[in-house]
Amino acid sequence: MELGSKPILGEEINKETESLYKKEKKLGEGTYAVVYLGRHVKTERKVAIKKIKLGNARSGLDMSAIREVKALRELRHPNVIELIDVFSHKANLNLVLEFLDMDLEAVIKDKSLVFMPADIKSWLMMALRGLDHCHKCWLLHRDLKPNNFLIASDGQLKLADFGLAREFGDVRRAMTSQTVTRWYRAPELLLGATNYTGAVDIWAMGCVFAELLLRAPYLPGDSDLGQLTTIFKARGTPTEDDWPGLNKLPMGFKFENHPRPQFSELFHGASDDALVLMNRMLLFNPADRVTAAEALQSDYFANHPRPTDPAKLPRPKQNIAGAIIGEEEEPAVKKRRHQDAFEDVFADDNSGGVENALDPAAKRMDLRIPSPA
Amino acid sequence: MAVTEAAPKKPQLFEQTSQYRHWRFTPEALEELRTANNKRGVERVLQGLREEAQVDDETALETRISEATTNLLTPQEELQLVGYYLQMIVQTIRVYSRIHLLKPEALNNVKATAINFMKRFYLHNVVFDYPPKSIMLTCFYLATKVENSFMKIDDFIRPLQDAESKRGSKIQTKGDDILDLEFVVIQSLQFELAVHYPYRPAYGFFLDMQAYIDDVQLLKAVHDRTHHFIDISLFTDLVFLYQPPQIALGAFKLAAREKDLDIDPYLARRFDARELEVLYPILDDVQDVISGFKNISQKEAQLIDRKLILCRNPEKNPNSKLYKKKVADQADTPYVSDSDSD
Numbered sequence: 045m046e047l048g049s050k051p052i053l054g055e056e057i058n059k060e061t062e063s064l065y066k067k068e069k070k071l072g073e074g075t076y077a078v079v080y081l082g083r084h085v086k087t088e089r090k091v092a093i094k095k096i097k098l099g100n101a102r103s104g105l106d107m108s109a110i111r112e113v114k115a116l117r118e119l120r121h122p123n124v125i126e127l128i129d130v131f132s133h134k135a136n137l138n139l140v141l142e143f144l145d146m147d148l149e150a151v152i153k154d155k156s157l158v159f160m161p162a163d164i165k166s167w168l169m170m171a172l173r174g175l176d177h178c179h180k181c182w183l184l185h186r187d188l189k190p191n192n193f194l195i196a197s198d199g200q201l202k203l204a205d206f207g208l209a210r211e212f213g214d215v216r217r218a219m220t221s222q223t224v225t226r227w228y229r230a231p232e233l234l235l236g237a238t239n240y241t242g243a244v245d246i247w248a249m250g251c252v253f254a255e256l257l258l259r260a261p262y263l264p265g266d267s268d269l270g271q272l273t274t275i276f277k278a279r280g281t282p283t284e285d286d287w288p289g290l291n292k293l294p295m296g297f298k299f300e301n302h303p304r305p306q307f308s309e310l311f312h313g314a315s316d317d318a319l320v321l322m323n324r325m326l327l328f329n330p331a332d333r334v335t336a337a338e339a340l341q342s343d344y345f346a347n348h349p350r351p352t353d354p355a356k357l358p359r360p361k362q363n364i365a366g367a368i369i370g371e372e373e374e375p376a377v378k379k380r381r382h383q384d385a386f387e388d389v390f391a392d393d394n395s396g397g398v399e400n401a402l403d404p405a406a407k408r409m410d411l412r413i414p415s416p417a
Numbered sequence: 418m419a420v421t422e423a424a425p426k427k428p429q430l431f432e433q434t435s436q437y438r439h440w441r442f443t444p445e446a447l448e449e450l451r452t453a454n455n456k457r458g459v460e461r462v463l464q465g466l467r468e469e470a471q472v473d474d475e476t477a478l479e480t481r482i483s484e485a486t487t488n489l490l491t492p493q494e495e496l497q498l499v500g501y502y503l504q505m506i507v508q509t510i511r512v513y514s515r516i517h518l519l520k521p522e523a524l525n526n527v528k529a530t531a532i533n534f535m536k537r538f539y540l541h542n543v544v545f546d547y548p549p550k551s552i553m554l555t556c557f558y559l560a561t562k563v564e565n566s567f568m569k570i571d572d573f574i575r576p577l578q579d580a581e582s583k584r585g586s587k588i589q590t591k592g593d594d595i596l597d598l599e600f601v602v603i604q605s606l607q608f609e610l611a612v613h614y615p616y617r618p619a620y621g622f623f624l625d626m627q628a629y630i631d632d633v634q635l636l637k638a639v640h641d642r643t644h645h646f647i648d649i650s651l652f653t654d655l656v657f658l659y660q661p662p663q664i665a666l667g668a669f670k671l672a673a674r675e676k677d678l679d680i681d682p683y684l685a686r687r688f689d690a691r692e693l694e695v696l697y698p699i700l701d702d703v704q705d706v707i708s709g710f711k712n713i714s715q716k717e718a719q720l721i722d723r724k725l726i727l728c729r730n731p732e733k734n735p736n737s738k739l740y741k742k743k744v745a746d747q748a749d750t751p752y753v754s755d756s757d758s759d
Contacts, residue, residue: 047453054541054605103570104596105603110562114610117435130608132600180430210565211611216522217565 061131065140067093071365076108076207079368082140091128092144092368096137108207109137115183115206123174125194125204125368144202145363148252149190152259157358161315164256165344166351167193170201171249176336178203179242182213186223188248190255194367199354204368215239224248226271227261231282232330234272243330246339250325257311257318272299280304282328290328317344431660435609440537442657448492450540455492458543458730462489465732469739488724495544498725499535501718502549503652506531506557512576523566529614531560532651534606540657541605546733547598548725554590555598563610570596615647615665622662622669629683635676642672646707653706659699666696667703 051057067080071092082093096109116127116139129140148167151157171193178185185192186208194204208223218238224230230247232240254262263278265271276282281302284290307319314322321344324334334342345351431437442450462485470478490498510528513519519527534556535549542552558573570592577590603610623640630636646668650656655664666684673680688696731737 047449052450052454052457052541053546054538054601054607057541057607058604103567103573104558104599105562107562107567110610113608114563117609118433118611120433132604135600181433214522217520219565 058131061129090143092141094139098135111209112206115209121177123170125202144194144196145367146195147191147367148193150360154360162349162352163357167201168253169351172336172339174203179336182211184212185209185245188245189225189228199357227264243333246325246333253322257314276302287329317347436613451492458545459489462545462728462730465730469731472742473738485728488727494721497713498721499539499549501713502553503532526564527560529651530564530612531557533612538605545730554595555602558595613661615661618662619643619665626683639672639676639678643668646671649707649710655706663699664703667700671704
């Protein structure tokens with residue numbers, strides 16, 4: 045018989061998988077998970093083992109664990125974090141992920157690094173490729189932001205943290221509008237839409253694009269309502285022309301009329317083709333917003349300069365051991381962020397970002413080579 | 418590699434899915450797996466009984482062994498028993514939709530996922546270890562989460578308990594029993610939770626056929642009826658043998674035949690001769706399996722369930738002396754703290 049002594053039982057297969065990996069040391073701990081540096085015992089491949097805690101879960105496995113496992117088991121792409129294996133140990137779920145120790149947020153925040161336009165193009169291209177793959181698989185990420193883009197040692201950027209991901213495309217099924225971290229949340233979500241598309245991820249991607257140029261968050265609102273005002277101040281208050289059907293959204297508010305400022309005032313170092321693409325990613329009407337596939341075909345990527353080879357992209361000297369946790373180090377922030385995913389009671393207090401956003405000097409893209417300090 | 422280099426040729430998206438990679442079988446491989454699984458399961462039952470005799474009454478061993486051996490379930494009986502509880506899932510889910518705990522648009526997905534989970538579960542487990550009656554609810558609960566229809570465990574068990582008290586029977590459904598099996602189930606699914614069904618492909622064919630078939634009213638009636646045949650297909654092994662669009666098309670053909678619509682001209686225009694040569698035998702098989710499907714009656718299931726009582730593996734049976742002793746032994750072992758447990 046072909047099966048021979050091969051394991052059949054779920055229990056046996058799980059044990060066999062577990063025996064393939066050893067944990068070497070703890071890299072970091074969040075409210076939701078502990079991350080270990082691990083190794084495949086035979087191939088010696090370095091991996092990250094994310095142990096999901098189920099301590100307080102009164103209803104068993106929680107939704108973010110289910111969503112992450114469900115999504116990542118199906119996705120295989122160079123720009124999406126690889127879920128190599130999953131096993132359970134007692135009442136813990138262990139995700140064996142490829143080892144990544146840098147995220148885009150840390151790159152943006154490291155002011156000793158200078159970004160060339162070709163660098164930004166390279167990061168954005170990799171991010172869009174990963175996102176395009178998710179959308180082709182009918183999956184929404186729903187939490188794109190700089191610290192959910194992880195970076196491998198070879199410079200490849202990877203979409204990570206799929207705890208809010210879900211499939212889309214069935215128009216009859218309502219989805220929550222309480223998703224995506226606020227600064228990156230698309231206007232239709234802020235207005236309470238329960239039927240949306242990949243355009244919500246594109247909006248977030250547009251915000252990240254802007255953040256790469258500004259080196260500070262582009263739309264740092266201080267509350268949900270404040271977020272819309274922040275968006276309207278930056279993009280102009282939309283009219284029924286910009287966004288037909290606007291008045292039919294569940295939460296019909298009247299907003300103060302803000303004129304649309306010129307992009308080039310804020311991003312005056314950026315090329316026209318970059319601004320054209322960013323504008324198409326940040327259009328109010330989700331149906332008009334560019335898709336990931338279209339964005340990759342845009343002039344911005346066809347024109348010079350060519351995107352930087354990922355291996356040559358700027359990178360902070362200090363790696364972040366626990367990058368895969370996807371949570372900030374400071375405990376109070378961590379807690380809030382976790383709640384946000386479920387309850388949306390999130391007050392962003394990432395003060396660094398806010399301060400920088402208020403500093404007009406920080407709003408300009410710095411393309412100069414820094415003089416040695 | 419520079420990001421600007423052309424990406425290597427990608428495989429079809431469906432070939433990336435876990436369903437395609439891990440849950441596809443030939444009929445022979447499926448049978449071999451089930452036979453081997455049953456055989457090993459039987460060995461564990463006998464081994465478990467011997468172990469139990471050591472903690473219990475040595476003299477009863479022979480009677481217990483002979484009782485078990487005469488009642489051992491064949492792979493076919495295992496399948497029938499599981500099949501009966503698959504039908505029970507559908508009945509149970511109806512209760513939830515009646516009281517609006519599950520939205521109508523979520524119903525099909527939750528139902529299909531729960532059924533599929535249970536079918537996959539028993540490729541990697543046997544009923545001697547885990548009787549389907551208890552696994553059924555865990556598969557159902559897990560399916561609500563996977564299909565974005567999460568409810569708290571207390572809300573989930575309430576309708577079941579209400580039904581029990583209405584019948585005047587003792588409350589037997591406990592949330593903990595359902596949750597205790599969650600890891601057992603999810604590890605048997607090999608943590609692969611995304612399942613694809615024929616419903617959406619059938620809708621796709623329905624849209625596509627409108628360009629070729631003039632009588633849209635009739636076509637719509639056929640499509641509606643297709644759902645009925647897809648519902649049936651979920652209980653069968655077709656999910657392990659064919660791709661969702663193939664099953665959808667087979668179901669479509671059955672519905673079309675019932676309503677006197679000929680979809681062969683559509684197929685002839687949509688696929689070339691070589692493709693049709695591959696497709697037709699598949700569609701024939703799908704139609705045969707669906708039309709040959711028979712429900713398992715309650716009486717049949719009761720007979721098997723009664724036999725199962727005598728051939729459970731005591732090692733996995735929470736009511737057995739062996740199980741209780743093992744749990745007690747574990748509790749006696751001093752707790753060793755390691756950084757790895759919490």
